[in-house]
Amino acid sequence: MxxxxxxxxxxxxxxxxxxxxxxxxxxxxxxxxxxxxxxVSARHIHLQQEHVRLLFGDGYSLTPMKDISQPGQYAAQEKVTIKGPKGAIENVRILGPLRKQSQVELSRTDARKLGLQLPVRNSGNLKGSSPVTLIGPRGSVTLDEGGIIADxxxxxxxxxxxxxxxxxxxxxxxxxxxxxxxxxxxxxxxxxxxxxxxxxxxxxxxxxxxxxxxxxxxxxx
Amino acid sequence: MxxxxxxxxxxxxxxxxxxxxxxxxxxxxxxxxxxxxxxVSARHIHLQQEHVRLLFGDGYSLTPMKDISQPGQYAAQEKVTIKGPKGAIENVRILGPLRKQSQVELSRTDARKLGLQLPVRNSGNLKGSSPVTLIGPRGSVTLDEGGIIADxxxxxxxxxxxxxxxxxxxxxxxxxxxxxxxxxxxxxxxxxxxxxxxxxxxxxxxxxxxxxxxxxxxxxx
Missing domain, CATH: 2.40.40.20 (Barwin-like endoglucanases)
Structure with a gap:
């Protein structure tokens, strides 16, 4: 058994x-x-608990705004700025619920604008993926990895x-x-x-x- | 004969x-x-003589900067801004030599940013293609047609x-x-x-x- x-x-x-x-x-x-x-998936971000705190402040929780196609997942009201060596993209939507590891899904068009080299990956397969910086209303965080082009x-x-x-x-x-x-x-x-x-x-x-x-x-x- | x-x-x-x-x-x-x-062709513009005058002033001529892949064609030093109902894109390169009818070649990503509905067309096949506004250092011009996604x-x-x-x-x-x-x-x-x-x-x-x-x-x- x-x-x-x-x-x-x-x-x-x-x-x-x-x-x-x-x-x-x-x-x-x-x-x-x-x-x-x-x-069509527009650029978006999945966050881990610790990064919600760093971007939005202690004790903050994401505010679900609307359901998306996969059951249990939602678009949050919250948006942040993504920053790379060559530029920034504002108002990038956060999707919930929280994940174990933050993940930033961008297009190659976005990657070029930001100056990032992003691998094409399955969601959740983040080992060795691109560093990326997020800027929220209460602080910023630089992920060591997590930036991908979703397959x-x-x-x-x-x-x-x-x-x-x-x-x-x-x-x-x-x-x-x-x-x-x-x-x-x-x-x-x-x-x-x-x-x-x-x-x-x-x-x-x-x-x-x-x-x-x-x-x-x-x-x- | x-x-x-x-x-x-x-x-x-x-x-x-x-x-x-x-x-x-x-x-x-x-x-x-x-x-x-x-x-890979980045967004660019081909101009007719009259539109060079409207954008850059009387008697102005384009300044060739470098040759491009097709013989006789060149990237000009000049750049203009493209404006649409939803936004603008600055520093769009002009290609020479002059053409009989101005043509603006954009990607669908650009079209969405500008708020334009662009048809997919062969170069030069502009009948009924999208209106688009160009803004130069000395003036602006709105084309009745000429905005396309190049096939x-x-x-x-x-x-x-x-x-x-x-x-x-x-x-x-x-x-x-x-x-x-x-x-x-x-x-x-x-x-x-x-x-x-x-x-x-x-x-x-x-x-x-x-x-x-x-x-x-x-x-x-």
Missing amino acids: VSVNQSDLLVEITKSVVEELKKHHLLDGQTRKEFVPVS RHIHMTPSDAMQYGVTDGQKVSVAVEGEKSGVMGQVTIRVKDRYALDMHIDTDDANAFGLAGGELLKIIP | VSVNQSDLLVEITKSVVEELKKHHLLDGQTRKEFVPVS RHIHMTPSDAMQYGVTDGQKVSVAVEGEKSGVMGQVTIRVKDRYALDMHIDTDDANAFGLAGGELLKIIP
Whole structure:
């Protein structure tokens, strides 16, 4: 008898089921889902508790303003300034709830303006990512790491994953139609019980492919 | 006996030759060239004579600063401010020589900042494109049309076109490797005698695909 996380267990079971179905070509037909809705993530910041204190003062708590696409997450009323060697960007939104480690998600356009070299990373994978300075109303903090360009990714539940014939961590491509058509590669599938089905791209990808958010895009396995 | 433009004639001959070669599958082998160098075009402006006068004063001439990739074209020393309903962008470079109609090439990121709705267009195809206001040191001018997002395109000579197996006006796709990999669609082939072989993309495409300029990208016919 071992204790396992229910979510991890579901992910593992889904993987096994999908692999079995693939062996028997049961995911090859018309029944496989292909299209996912896309959302555009503007630059934003996730904060750890200590950094809320340094930026906004002792005992301060973030003020939720509105829910965002992933359940439990919210845009906070609070905004701060991001500073780099070449410039600054004001009024950058903070998203809640708090995280274990602060994370600053920017586009490459932002990075150039700030003079930062940002790696493309999965959310939470911050080891060796870029230092970045945040300036709030009550103080500032320089993160040793935490500045990233978020990778293109698609959130979905284990049930979605089975219907799309994909597994957690898989890299897929996604096709875009229109006058700035093309294919986005290296799109990471992220599977969790609590996820809402949604592809997330940053503003550079949105602007390059002429996407405003809300479009349905086709997954190419 | 008819009088024809030599460049147009070369383009037509090249098209015919390429079609014949294709029929005989002579362009199918390893001999077809595939890779083109890419350059990143920052926002810039081409001016007509009258607008130089309005922005910089009577009798003013642009001052060439340095040559750019296409022969005969240059970056001028002069810069102006672009203004839109939602904001302004300062220090936008003017490129010479003068054109018959002023043209303002911006990224969608720029367009959002300015509050402009820009169509994706070939250079010179300005009918019904966006109004835009320019502010120079001696005056300002509002263009009725001329604001565009330049389409992705590849400049080449008729000889290049034959070696790549493409024709003037053809739309191709171009593959990009790397952590922001993918495919750019709707890339226009532009063939002229005087063109230097070079793919041009804007800063949104460059930032979305992680390109700095100077990379070799593969054409997918």
